[in-house]
Amino acid sequence: TTRMVLPYAFEIAQKVMDYLKQEKTIERVEALGSLRRRVSTIGDIDFAVATKNPKKVIEHFTNYPYKERIIEKGDVSASILISGGRQIDLLIQPLESFGSLLQHFTGSKNHNVHLREYALKKGLSLSEYGIKNLKSKSKSLQKYSSEEDFYKALSLQWITPELREDQGEIETAVKNKLPKLVELTDIKGDFHIHSNFPIEPSHDLGKDSMEEMLEKARQLNYEYLGFSEHNPSTSKHTSKEIYDLLKKRDEKIEQFKSVNKYVRIFKLLEVDILPSGDLAIDNKSLELLDAAIISIHSVFTMGKDEMTQRVLKGLSHKKAKILAHPTGRLLNDRYGYDLDFEKVFEFCKKHNKALEINSWPQRLDLPDTIIKQAVENNVNLVIDSDSHAVSQMELQKYGVFMARRGWATKNDILNTMSYNEIIDWFND
Ligand SMILES: [Zn+2]
Ligand SMILES: [Zn+2]
Structure with missing residues:
Protein backbone atom coordinates (compact mmCIF):
# COMPACT_ATOMS: atom_id res chain seq x y z
CA THR A 1 0.00 0.00 0.00
CA THR A 2 1.14 3.53 -0.74
CA ARG A 3 1.54 6.03 2.07
CA MET A 4 -1.53 8.09 2.95
CA VAL A 5 -1.51 11.83 2.49
CA LEU A 6 -1.51 13.53 5.90
CA PRO A 7 -5.05 14.99 5.76
CA TYR A 8 -6.52 11.56 4.97
CA ALA A 9 -4.61 9.85 7.80
CA PHE A 10 -5.35 12.72 10.16
CA GLU A 11 -9.09 12.34 9.65
CA ILE A 12 -9.02 8.56 10.16
CA ALA A 13 -6.95 9.11 13.30
CA GLN A 14 -9.38 11.72 14.58
CA LYS A 15 -12.27 9.25 14.32
CA VAL A 16 -10.33 6.52 16.13
CA MET A 17 -9.26 8.99 18.80
CA ASP A 18 -12.86 10.13 19.36
CA TYR A 19 -13.90 6.50 19.68
CA LEU A 20 -11.06 5.69 22.11
CA LYS A 21 -12.02 8.60 24.34
CA GLN A 22 -15.41 6.97 24.97
CA GLU A 23 -13.53 4.50 27.20
CA LYS A 24 -13.45 6.34 30.49
CA THR A 25 -10.38 4.62 31.94
CA ILE A 26 -8.20 6.27 29.26
CA GLU A 27 -6.26 9.12 30.86
CA ARG A 28 -4.29 10.30 27.82
CA VAL A 29 -4.25 9.40 24.14
CA GLU A 30 -1.90 10.77 21.49
CA ALA A 31 -0.91 9.89 17.95
CA LEU A 32 2.69 8.78 17.44
CA GLY A 33 5.30 8.76 14.70
CA SER A 34 5.02 10.61 11.42
CA LEU A 35 1.37 11.45 12.08
CA ARG A 36 2.22 13.32 15.28
CA ARG A 37 5.06 15.06 13.47
CA ARG A 38 2.59 16.02 10.68
CA VAL A 39 4.71 14.56 7.88
CA SER A 40 3.03 15.05 4.49
CA THR A 41 2.61 11.30 3.94
CA ILE A 42 1.94 8.64 6.59
CA GLY A 43 2.44 4.86 6.76
CA ASP A 44 0.71 3.24 9.74
CA ILE A 45 -1.38 5.09 12.29
CA ASP A 46 -0.08 4.57 15.84
CA PHE A 47 -1.48 5.68 19.17
CA ALA A 48 -0.18 5.78 22.72
CA VAL A 49 -2.62 5.47 25.60
CA ALA A 50 -2.18 6.02 29.31
CA THR A 51 -4.50 4.01 31.52
CA LYS A 52 -4.66 2.03 34.76
CA ASN A 53 -6.79 -0.57 33.04
CA PRO A 54 -5.03 -1.85 29.89
CA LYS A 55 -7.35 -4.86 29.59
CA LYS A 56 -10.45 -2.71 29.26
CA VAL A 57 -8.78 -0.38 26.78
CA ILE A 58 -7.55 -3.24 24.57
CA GLU A 59 -11.03 -4.71 24.61
CA HIS A 60 -12.56 -1.38 23.63
CA PHE A 61 -9.99 -0.72 20.89
CA THR A 62 -10.34 -4.14 19.28
CA ASN A 63 -14.11 -3.61 19.20
CA TYR A 64 -13.68 -0.57 16.95
CA PRO A 65 -16.80 -0.68 14.76
CA TYR A 66 -14.98 0.13 11.49
CA LYS A 67 -12.30 -2.56 11.87
CA GLU A 68 -11.99 -5.32 9.31
CA ARG A 69 -10.05 -7.64 11.57
CA ILE A 70 -7.81 -7.85 14.60
CA ILE A 71 -4.15 -8.40 13.72
CA GLU A 72 -2.79 -8.71 17.24
CA LYS A 73 -4.28 -8.51 20.73
CA GLY A 74 -1.76 -8.48 23.59
CA ASP A 75 -1.74 -7.28 27.20
CA VAL A 76 -0.45 -3.77 26.53
CA SER A 77 -0.59 -3.50 22.76
CA ALA A 78 -2.95 -4.32 19.91
CA SER A 79 -3.26 -3.85 16.15
CA ILE A 80 -6.31 -3.75 13.96
CA LEU A 81 -6.88 -3.47 10.23
CA ILE A 82 -9.47 -1.02 8.99
CA SER A 83 -11.01 -0.76 5.55
CA GLY A 84 -8.59 0.24 2.81
CA GLY A 85 -5.97 -2.10 4.31
CA ARG A 86 -4.78 0.47 6.82
CA GLN A 87 -3.24 -0.72 10.08
CA ILE A 88 -3.80 0.96 13.42
CA ASP A 89 -1.54 0.15 16.37
CA LEU A 90 -2.11 0.89 20.03
CA LEU A 91 0.52 1.01 22.77
CA ILE A 92 -0.32 1.27 26.45
CA GLN A 93 1.69 2.45 29.43
CA PRO A 94 0.79 3.82 32.85
CA LEU A 95 0.50 7.60 33.03
CA GLU A 96 3.68 7.89 35.13
CA SER A 97 5.84 6.93 32.12
CA PHE A 98 3.59 8.25 29.31
CA GLY A 99 5.94 11.15 28.48
CA SER A 100 8.87 8.83 27.73
CA LEU A 101 6.65 6.56 25.64
CA LEU A 102 5.39 9.50 23.61
CA GLN A 103 8.89 10.88 23.09
CA HIS A 104 10.32 7.54 22.04
CA PHE A 105 7.65 6.64 19.49
CA THR A 106 7.16 10.10 18.04
CA GLY A 107 10.62 10.00 16.44
CA SER A 108 11.92 10.85 14.03
CA LYS A 109 14.61 8.23 14.02
CA ASN A 110 17.23 10.87 13.24
CA HIS A 111 16.01 13.12 16.04
CA ASN A 112 16.13 10.28 18.55
CA VAL A 113 19.58 9.10 17.47
CA HIS A 114 20.92 12.60 17.93
CA LEU A 115 19.09 12.98 21.24
CA ARG A 116 20.54 9.71 22.57
CA GLU A 117 24.08 10.82 21.63
CA TYR A 118 23.50 14.16 23.32
CA ALA A 119 22.16 12.42 26.46
CA LEU A 120 25.02 9.92 26.61
CA LYS A 121 27.50 12.80 26.85
CA LYS A 122 25.69 13.79 30.01
CA GLY A 123 25.85 10.18 31.26
CA LEU A 124 22.15 9.59 30.62
CA SER A 125 20.52 6.69 28.81
CA LEU A 126 17.10 7.16 27.18
CA SER A 127 14.33 4.65 26.54
CA GLU A 128 10.57 4.50 26.14
CA TYR A 129 10.35 3.89 29.90
CA GLY A 130 12.38 6.85 31.07
CA ILE A 131 15.93 8.08 31.71
CA LYS A 132 18.69 6.18 33.51
CA ASN A 133 21.60 8.02 35.09
CA LEU A 134 24.61 5.88 34.14
CA LYS A 135 26.84 7.69 36.62
CA SER A 136 24.77 6.87 39.68
CA LYS A 137 25.41 3.57 41.46
CA SER A 138 21.82 2.36 41.43
CA LYS A 139 21.32 3.33 37.76
CA SER A 140 17.70 3.73 38.73
CA LEU A 141 15.12 4.66 36.14
CA GLN A 142 13.50 8.07 36.31
CA LYS A 143 10.00 8.05 34.81
CA TYR A 144 8.29 10.99 33.09
CA SER A 145 4.57 11.46 32.74
CA SER A 146 5.03 14.49 30.47
CA GLU A 147 7.29 15.02 27.50
CA GLU A 148 8.04 18.53 28.70
CA ASP A 149 9.65 17.08 31.85
CA PHE A 150 11.52 14.50 29.80
CA TYR A 151 13.16 17.20 27.66
CA LYS A 152 13.69 19.37 30.74
CA ALA A 153 15.61 16.54 32.41
CA LEU A 154 17.99 16.79 29.45
CA SER A 155 18.29 20.58 29.96
CA LEU A 156 16.36 21.12 26.74
CA GLN A 157 13.41 23.25 25.77
CA TRP A 158 10.42 21.07 24.80
CA ILE A 159 10.62 20.53 21.04
CA THR A 160 7.30 20.52 19.21
CA PRO A 161 6.89 17.23 17.26
CA GLU A 162 6.80 19.02 13.87
CA LEU A 163 10.45 20.05 14.38
CA ARG A 164 11.84 16.63 15.35
CA GLU A 165 13.74 15.86 12.16
CA ASP A 166 17.31 16.55 13.33
CA GLN A 167 17.42 19.76 11.34
CA GLY A 168 19.05 21.82 14.08
CA GLU A 169 16.20 21.64 16.60
CA ILE A 170 18.30 20.01 19.36
CA GLU A 171 21.12 22.57 19.03
CA THR A 172 18.53 25.37 19.09
CA ALA A 173 16.68 23.90 22.09
CA VAL A 174 19.99 23.75 24.04
CA LYS A 175 20.22 27.52 23.60
CA ASN A 176 16.55 27.95 24.50
CA LYS A 177 16.04 29.66 21.13
CA LEU A 178 13.30 27.61 19.44
CA PRO A 179 11.01 29.95 17.45
CA LYS A 180 7.36 30.47 18.32
CA LEU A 181 5.80 28.75 15.32
CA VAL A 182 2.73 30.00 13.43
CA GLU A 183 -0.63 28.63 14.62
ZN1 LIG B 1 -4.03 25.80 -9.28
ZN1 LIG C 1 -6.74 26.87 -7.33
Whole structure:
Protein backbone atom coordinates (compact mmCIF):
# COMPACT_ATOMS: atom_id res chain seq x y z
CA THR A 1 0.00 0.00 0.00
CA THR A 2 1.14 3.53 -0.74
CA ARG A 3 1.54 6.03 2.07
CA MET A 4 -1.53 8.09 2.95
CA VAL A 5 -1.51 11.83 2.49
CA LEU A 6 -1.51 13.53 5.90
CA PRO A 7 -5.05 14.99 5.76
CA TYR A 8 -6.52 11.56 4.97
CA ALA A 9 -4.61 9.85 7.80
CA PHE A 10 -5.35 12.72 10.16
CA GLU A 11 -9.09 12.34 9.65
CA ILE A 12 -9.02 8.56 10.16
CA ALA A 13 -6.95 9.11 13.30
CA GLN A 14 -9.38 11.72 14.58
CA LYS A 15 -12.27 9.25 14.32
CA VAL A 16 -10.33 6.52 16.13
CA MET A 17 -9.26 8.99 18.80
CA ASP A 18 -12.86 10.13 19.36
CA TYR A 19 -13.90 6.50 19.68
CA LEU A 20 -11.06 5.69 22.11
CA LYS A 21 -12.02 8.60 24.34
CA GLN A 22 -15.41 6.97 24.97
CA GLU A 23 -13.53 4.50 27.20
CA LYS A 24 -13.45 6.34 30.49
CA THR A 25 -10.38 4.62 31.94
CA ILE A 26 -8.20 6.27 29.26
CA GLU A 27 -6.26 9.12 30.86
CA ARG A 28 -4.29 10.30 27.82
CA VAL A 29 -4.25 9.40 24.14
CA GLU A 30 -1.90 10.77 21.49
CA ALA A 31 -0.91 9.89 17.95
CA LEU A 32 2.69 8.78 17.44
CA GLY A 33 5.30 8.76 14.70
CA SER A 34 5.02 10.61 11.42
CA LEU A 35 1.37 11.45 12.08
CA ARG A 36 2.22 13.32 15.28
CA ARG A 37 5.06 15.06 13.47
CA ARG A 38 2.59 16.02 10.68
CA VAL A 39 4.71 14.56 7.88
CA SER A 40 3.03 15.05 4.49
CA THR A 41 2.61 11.30 3.94
CA ILE A 42 1.94 8.64 6.59
CA GLY A 43 2.44 4.86 6.76
CA ASP A 44 0.71 3.24 9.74
CA ILE A 45 -1.38 5.09 12.29
CA ASP A 46 -0.08 4.57 15.84
CA PHE A 47 -1.48 5.68 19.17
CA ALA A 48 -0.18 5.78 22.72
CA VAL A 49 -2.62 5.47 25.60
CA ALA A 50 -2.18 6.02 29.31
CA THR A 51 -4.50 4.01 31.52
CA LYS A 52 -4.66 2.03 34.76
CA ASN A 53 -6.79 -0.57 33.04
CA PRO A 54 -5.03 -1.85 29.89
CA LYS A 55 -7.35 -4.86 29.59
CA LYS A 56 -10.45 -2.71 29.26
CA VAL A 57 -8.78 -0.38 26.78
CA ILE A 58 -7.55 -3.24 24.57
CA GLU A 59 -11.03 -4.71 24.61
CA HIS A 60 -12.56 -1.38 23.63
CA PHE A 61 -9.99 -0.72 20.89
CA THR A 62 -10.34 -4.14 19.28
CA ASN A 63 -14.11 -3.61 19.20
CA TYR A 64 -13.68 -0.57 16.95
CA PRO A 65 -16.80 -0.68 14.76
CA TYR A 66 -14.98 0.13 11.49
CA LYS A 67 -12.30 -2.56 11.87
CA GLU A 68 -11.99 -5.32 9.31
CA ARG A 69 -10.05 -7.64 11.57
CA ILE A 70 -7.81 -7.85 14.60
CA ILE A 71 -4.15 -8.40 13.72
CA GLU A 72 -2.79 -8.71 17.24
CA LYS A 73 -4.28 -8.51 20.73
CA GLY A 74 -1.76 -8.48 23.59
CA ASP A 75 -1.74 -7.28 27.20
CA VAL A 76 -0.45 -3.77 26.53
CA SER A 77 -0.59 -3.50 22.76
CA ALA A 78 -2.95 -4.32 19.91
CA SER A 79 -3.26 -3.85 16.15
CA ILE A 80 -6.31 -3.75 13.96
CA LEU A 81 -6.88 -3.47 10.23
CA ILE A 82 -9.47 -1.02 8.99
CA SER A 83 -11.01 -0.76 5.55
CA GLY A 84 -8.59 0.24 2.81
CA GLY A 85 -5.97 -2.10 4.31
CA ARG A 86 -4.78 0.47 6.82
CA GLN A 87 -3.24 -0.72 10.08
CA ILE A 88 -3.80 0.96 13.42
CA ASP A 89 -1.54 0.15 16.37
CA LEU A 90 -2.11 0.89 20.03
CA LEU A 91 0.52 1.01 22.77
CA ILE A 92 -0.32 1.27 26.45
CA GLN A 93 1.69 2.45 29.43
CA PRO A 94 0.79 3.82 32.85
CA LEU A 95 0.50 7.60 33.03
CA GLU A 96 3.68 7.89 35.13
CA SER A 97 5.84 6.93 32.12
CA PHE A 98 3.59 8.25 29.31
CA GLY A 99 5.94 11.15 28.48
CA SER A 100 8.87 8.83 27.73
CA LEU A 101 6.65 6.56 25.64
CA LEU A 102 5.39 9.50 23.61
CA GLN A 103 8.89 10.88 23.09
CA HIS A 104 10.32 7.54 22.04
CA PHE A 105 7.65 6.64 19.49
CA THR A 106 7.16 10.10 18.04
CA GLY A 107 10.62 10.00 16.44
CA SER A 108 11.92 10.85 14.03
CA LYS A 109 14.61 8.23 14.02
CA ASN A 110 17.23 10.87 13.24
CA HIS A 111 16.01 13.12 16.04
CA ASN A 112 16.13 10.28 18.55
CA VAL A 113 19.58 9.10 17.47
CA HIS A 114 20.92 12.60 17.93
CA LEU A 115 19.09 12.98 21.24
CA ARG A 116 20.54 9.71 22.57
CA GLU A 117 24.08 10.82 21.63
CA TYR A 118 23.50 14.16 23.32
CA ALA A 119 22.16 12.42 26.46
CA LEU A 120 25.02 9.92 26.61
CA LYS A 121 27.50 12.80 26.85
CA LYS A 122 25.69 13.79 30.01
CA GLY A 123 25.85 10.18 31.26
CA LEU A 124 22.15 9.59 30.62
CA SER A 125 20.52 6.69 28.81
CA LEU A 126 17.10 7.16 27.18
CA SER A 127 14.33 4.65 26.54
CA GLU A 128 10.57 4.50 26.14
CA TYR A 129 10.35 3.89 29.90
CA GLY A 130 12.38 6.85 31.07
CA ILE A 131 15.93 8.08 31.71
CA LYS A 132 18.69 6.18 33.51
CA ASN A 133 21.60 8.02 35.09
CA LEU A 134 24.61 5.88 34.14
CA LYS A 135 26.84 7.69 36.62
CA SER A 136 24.77 6.87 39.68
CA LYS A 137 25.41 3.57 41.46
CA SER A 138 21.82 2.36 41.43
CA LYS A 139 21.32 3.33 37.76
CA SER A 140 17.70 3.73 38.73
CA LEU A 141 15.12 4.66 36.14
CA GLN A 142 13.50 8.07 36.31
CA LYS A 143 10.00 8.05 34.81
CA TYR A 144 8.29 10.99 33.09
CA SER A 145 4.57 11.46 32.74
CA SER A 146 5.03 14.49 30.47
CA GLU A 147 7.29 15.02 27.50
CA GLU A 148 8.04 18.53 28.70
CA ASP A 149 9.65 17.08 31.85
CA PHE A 150 11.52 14.50 29.80
CA TYR A 151 13.16 17.20 27.66
CA LYS A 152 13.69 19.37 30.74
CA ALA A 153 15.61 16.54 32.41
CA LEU A 154 17.99 16.79 29.45
CA SER A 155 18.29 20.58 29.96
CA LEU A 156 16.36 21.12 26.74
CA GLN A 157 13.41 23.25 25.77
CA TRP A 158 10.42 21.07 24.80
CA ILE A 159 10.62 20.53 21.04
CA THR A 160 7.30 20.52 19.21
CA PRO A 161 6.89 17.23 17.26
CA GLU A 162 6.80 19.02 13.87
CA LEU A 163 10.45 20.05 14.38
CA ARG A 164 11.84 16.63 15.35
CA GLU A 165 13.74 15.86 12.16
CA ASP A 166 17.31 16.55 13.33
CA GLN A 167 17.42 19.76 11.34
CA GLY A 168 19.05 21.82 14.08
CA GLU A 169 16.20 21.64 16.60
CA ILE A 170 18.30 20.01 19.36
CA GLU A 171 21.12 22.57 19.03
CA THR A 172 18.53 25.37 19.09
CA ALA A 173 16.68 23.90 22.09
CA VAL A 174 19.99 23.75 24.04
CA LYS A 175 20.22 27.52 23.60
CA ASN A 176 16.55 27.95 24.50
CA LYS A 177 16.04 29.66 21.13
CA LEU A 178 13.30 27.61 19.44
CA PRO A 179 11.01 29.95 17.45
CA LYS A 180 7.36 30.47 18.32
CA LEU A 181 5.80 28.75 15.32
CA VAL A 182 2.73 30.00 13.43
CA GLU A 183 -0.63 28.63 14.62
CA LEU A 184 -3.97 28.16 12.90
CA THR A 185 -5.50 30.91 15.05
CA ASP A 186 -2.96 33.38 13.60
CA ILE A 187 -4.50 32.98 10.13
CA LYS A 188 -6.72 35.95 9.29
CA GLY A 189 -7.90 34.92 5.82
CA ASP A 190 -7.53 32.81 2.72
CA PHE A 191 -6.50 34.09 -0.74
CA HIS A 192 -7.18 30.95 -2.76
CA ILE A 193 -10.92 30.34 -3.02
CA HIS A 194 -12.81 28.96 -6.05
CA SER A 195 -16.51 29.85 -5.91
CA ASN A 196 -19.11 28.61 -8.39
CA PHE A 197 -19.46 32.06 -9.98
CA PRO A 198 -19.92 31.28 -13.70
CA ILE A 199 -16.71 32.68 -15.03
CA GLU A 200 -16.25 29.89 -17.62
CA PRO A 201 -12.81 29.03 -16.30
CA SER A 202 -9.88 27.32 -17.96
CA HIS A 203 -9.91 24.69 -15.17
CA ASP A 204 -12.41 23.42 -12.60
CA LEU A 205 -15.05 25.72 -11.17
CA GLY A 206 -15.94 25.65 -7.47
CA LYS A 207 -19.10 23.97 -6.15
CA ASP A 208 -20.44 26.58 -3.72
CA SER A 209 -21.57 30.17 -4.02
CA MET A 210 -19.60 33.23 -2.98
CA GLU A 211 -22.26 33.83 -0.37
CA GLU A 212 -21.82 30.40 1.21
CA MET A 213 -18.06 30.75 1.20
CA LEU A 214 -18.25 34.17 2.82
CA GLU A 215 -20.50 32.74 5.51
CA LYS A 216 -17.92 30.01 6.19
CA ALA A 217 -15.19 32.66 6.35
CA ARG A 218 -17.24 34.44 9.00
CA GLN A 219 -17.55 31.20 10.99
CA LEU A 220 -13.78 30.75 10.74
CA ASN A 221 -13.39 34.25 12.18
CA TYR A 222 -11.57 35.45 9.07
CA GLU A 223 -11.05 39.14 8.51
CA TYR A 224 -10.86 38.71 4.74
CA LEU A 225 -11.34 36.29 1.86
CA GLY A 226 -9.90 36.41 -1.66
CA PHE A 227 -11.94 34.98 -4.52
CA SER A 228 -9.54 33.45 -7.00
CA GLU A 229 -11.40 31.38 -9.57
CA HIS A 230 -9.37 30.21 -12.56
CA ASN A 231 -9.14 32.76 -15.34
CA PRO A 232 -11.82 32.43 -18.04
CA SER A 233 -10.77 29.98 -20.73
CA THR A 234 -8.59 31.70 -23.31
CA SER A 235 -9.28 29.07 -25.96
CA LYS A 236 -13.04 29.65 -25.77
CA HIS A 237 -13.14 33.41 -25.26
CA THR A 238 -11.79 36.59 -26.80
CA SER A 239 -10.08 39.17 -24.56
CA LYS A 240 -13.24 41.26 -24.72
CA GLU A 241 -15.38 38.32 -23.51
CA ILE A 242 -12.89 37.59 -20.74
CA TYR A 243 -13.04 41.20 -19.62
CA ASP A 244 -16.85 41.12 -19.63
CA LEU A 245 -16.96 37.92 -17.56
CA LEU A 246 -14.58 39.39 -15.01
CA LYS A 247 -16.53 42.63 -14.99
CA LYS A 248 -19.66 40.69 -14.06
CA ARG A 249 -17.83 39.01 -11.21
CA ASP A 250 -16.53 42.40 -10.21
CA GLU A 251 -20.06 43.79 -9.95
CA LYS A 252 -21.20 40.77 -7.93
CA ILE A 253 -18.31 41.26 -5.48
CA GLU A 254 -19.12 44.98 -5.19
CA GLN A 255 -22.68 44.02 -4.21
CA PHE A 256 -21.34 41.73 -1.48
CA LYS A 257 -19.01 44.43 -0.26
CA SER A 258 -21.93 46.79 0.25
CA VAL A 259 -23.95 44.32 2.37
CA ASN A 260 -21.39 42.03 4.02
CA LYS A 261 -20.22 43.62 7.24
CA TYR A 262 -18.17 40.75 8.56
CA VAL A 263 -15.63 39.65 6.01
CA ARG A 264 -13.64 41.93 3.68
CA ILE A 265 -13.22 40.69 0.14
CA PHE A 266 -10.25 40.74 -2.22
CA LYS A 267 -10.76 40.49 -5.98
CA LEU A 268 -8.18 37.94 -6.95
CA LEU A 269 -7.90 35.40 -9.77
CA GLU A 270 -5.82 32.28 -10.30
CA VAL A 271 -4.12 33.10 -13.58
CA ASP A 272 -2.22 30.59 -15.70
CA ILE A 273 1.40 31.29 -16.51
CA LEU A 274 1.73 30.44 -20.19
CA PRO A 275 4.81 28.54 -21.41
CA SER A 276 6.15 31.91 -22.65
CA GLY A 277 5.94 33.30 -19.10
CA ASP A 278 3.16 35.70 -20.08
CA LEU A 279 0.00 35.67 -18.01
CA ALA A 280 -3.06 34.10 -19.66
CA ILE A 281 -5.19 37.27 -19.64
CA ASP A 282 -4.37 40.80 -20.77
CA ASN A 283 -3.58 43.91 -18.75
CA LYS A 284 -7.03 45.44 -19.14
CA SER A 285 -8.59 42.38 -17.42
CA LEU A 286 -5.82 42.17 -14.83
CA GLU A 287 -6.54 45.79 -13.90
CA LEU A 288 -9.90 44.65 -12.50
CA LEU A 289 -8.08 42.70 -9.78
CA ASP A 290 -6.59 43.62 -6.42
CA ALA A 291 -3.91 41.04 -7.20
CA ALA A 292 -3.33 37.84 -9.15
CA ILE A 293 -2.35 34.42 -7.87
CA ILE A 294 -0.35 32.85 -10.66
CA SER A 295 0.33 29.20 -11.32
CA ILE A 296 1.55 26.55 -13.73
CA HIS A 297 -1.18 24.18 -14.94
CA SER A 298 0.27 23.04 -18.27
CA VAL A 299 3.51 22.05 -20.01
CA PHE A 300 5.27 20.61 -16.95
CA THR A 301 8.05 19.11 -19.01
CA MET A 302 10.24 22.21 -19.34
CA GLY A 303 13.74 21.99 -17.89
CA LYS A 304 14.69 23.65 -14.62
CA ASP A 305 16.21 26.83 -16.10
CA GLU A 306 13.44 27.33 -18.62
CA MET A 307 10.75 26.73 -15.99
CA THR A 308 12.44 29.16 -13.60
CA GLN A 309 12.49 31.82 -16.34
CA ARG A 310 8.82 31.15 -17.06
CA VAL A 311 7.83 31.55 -13.40
CA LEU A 312 9.94 34.66 -12.82
CA LYS A 313 8.58 36.31 -15.95
CA GLY A 314 5.05 35.61 -14.72
CA LEU A 315 5.88 36.97 -11.25
CA SER A 316 7.38 40.13 -12.73
CA HIS A 317 3.90 41.40 -13.67
CA LYS A 318 2.97 44.05 -11.11
CA LYS A 319 -0.42 42.41 -10.37
CA ALA A 320 1.16 39.00 -9.75
CA LYS A 321 1.75 38.74 -6.00
CA ILE A 322 1.50 35.04 -5.14
CA LEU A 323 2.97 31.96 -6.82
CA ALA A 324 0.48 29.16 -6.12
CA HIS A 325 1.46 25.52 -5.42
CA PRO A 326 5.03 26.34 -6.50
CA THR A 327 6.40 22.86 -7.25
CA GLY A 328 3.30 21.46 -8.97
CA ARG A 329 3.68 18.17 -7.12
CA LEU A 330 0.77 15.81 -6.51
CA LEU A 331 1.56 13.41 -3.67
CA ASN A 332 1.54 9.73 -4.73
CA ASP A 333 0.94 10.88 -8.30
CA ARG A 334 3.39 13.27 -9.93
CA TYR A 335 6.68 14.82 -8.99
CA GLY A 336 5.95 18.28 -10.41
CA TYR A 337 8.60 20.39 -12.13
CA ASP A 338 12.02 21.65 -11.08
CA LEU A 339 12.59 25.27 -10.11
CA ASP A 340 15.80 27.01 -9.17
CA PHE A 341 14.55 28.05 -5.76
CA GLU A 342 17.63 30.13 -4.97
CA LYS A 343 16.65 32.39 -7.88
CA VAL A 344 12.96 32.30 -6.99
CA PHE A 345 13.71 33.28 -3.37
CA GLU A 346 15.96 36.13 -4.46
CA PHE A 347 13.33 37.44 -6.87
CA CYS A 348 10.48 37.19 -4.36
CA LYS A 349 12.48 39.02 -1.70
CA LYS A 350 13.55 41.78 -4.07
CA HIS A 351 10.08 42.34 -5.54
CA ASN A 352 7.95 41.57 -2.47
CA LYS A 353 6.18 38.52 -3.90
CA ALA A 354 4.97 35.57 -1.84
CA LEU A 355 5.17 31.82 -2.28
CA GLU A 356 2.09 29.82 -1.41
CA ILE A 357 1.84 26.92 1.00
CA ASN A 358 -1.13 25.19 -0.61
CA SER A 359 -3.15 23.11 1.89
CA TRP A 360 -4.90 20.92 -0.67
CA PRO A 361 -4.43 17.31 0.60
CA GLN A 362 -2.67 15.96 -2.46
CA ARG A 363 -0.51 19.06 -2.89
CA LEU A 364 0.82 20.28 0.48
CA ASP A 365 2.97 22.45 -1.74
CA LEU A 366 5.45 24.07 -0.89
CA PRO A 367 7.02 20.97 0.66
CA ASP A 368 8.27 21.46 4.25
CA THR A 369 11.96 21.30 3.31
CA ILE A 370 11.56 24.18 0.85
CA ILE A 371 9.48 26.15 3.36
CA LYS A 372 12.42 25.91 5.76
CA GLN A 373 14.79 27.27 3.10
CA ALA A 374 12.32 30.06 2.28
CA VAL A 375 12.08 30.99 5.96
CA GLU A 376 15.89 31.02 6.28
CA ASN A 377 15.97 33.35 3.25
CA ASN A 378 13.29 35.68 4.66
CA VAL A 379 10.90 34.99 1.79
CA ASN A 380 7.25 35.87 2.37
CA LEU A 381 4.78 32.99 2.44
CA VAL A 382 0.99 32.68 2.44
CA ILE A 383 -1.10 29.68 3.52
CA ASP A 384 -4.10 28.98 1.26
CA SER A 385 -6.70 26.23 1.12
CA ASP A 386 -7.36 26.23 -2.66
CA SER A 387 -10.97 25.44 -1.70
CA HIS A 388 -13.45 24.39 -4.39
CA ALA A 389 -16.20 23.89 -1.75
CA VAL A 390 -17.14 25.31 1.64
CA SER A 391 -16.04 22.23 3.61
CA GLN A 392 -12.53 22.47 2.12
CA MET A 393 -11.95 25.85 3.74
CA GLU A 394 -11.00 23.93 6.89
CA LEU A 395 -8.01 22.39 5.11
CA GLN A 396 -5.94 25.41 6.18
CA LYS A 397 -4.74 23.50 9.24
CA TYR A 398 -2.66 21.23 7.02
CA GLY A 399 -0.90 24.19 5.45
CA VAL A 400 -0.20 25.45 8.95
CA PHE A 401 1.29 22.04 9.85
CA MET A 402 3.60 22.26 6.80
CA ALA A 403 4.59 25.82 7.74
CA ARG A 404 5.42 24.69 11.27
CA ARG A 405 7.51 21.81 9.92
CA GLY A 406 9.38 24.47 7.94
CA TRP A 407 10.05 26.50 11.12
CA ALA A 408 7.75 29.36 10.01
CA THR A 409 6.65 31.93 12.57
CA LYS A 410 3.66 34.24 12.30
CA ASN A 411 5.94 36.88 10.75
CA ASP A 412 6.79 34.61 7.83
CA ILE A 413 3.12 34.16 6.84
CA LEU A 414 1.48 37.20 5.23
CA ASN A 415 -2.13 36.14 5.77
CA THR A 416 -1.63 36.66 9.48
CA MET A 417 -1.63 40.40 8.67
CA SER A 418 -4.62 42.73 8.80
CA TYR A 419 -6.74 43.70 5.78
CA ASN A 420 -5.08 47.11 5.54
CA GLU A 421 -1.61 45.65 5.65
CA ILE A 422 -2.57 43.25 2.85
CA ILE A 423 -3.90 46.13 0.75
CA ASP A 424 -0.57 47.92 1.23
CA TRP A 425 1.28 44.81 0.14
CA PHE A 426 -0.90 44.37 -2.97
CA ASN A 427 -0.32 48.01 -3.93
CA ASP A 428 3.38 47.91 -3.21
ZN1 LIG B 1 -4.03 25.80 -9.28
ZN1 LIG C 1 -6.74 26.87 -7.33
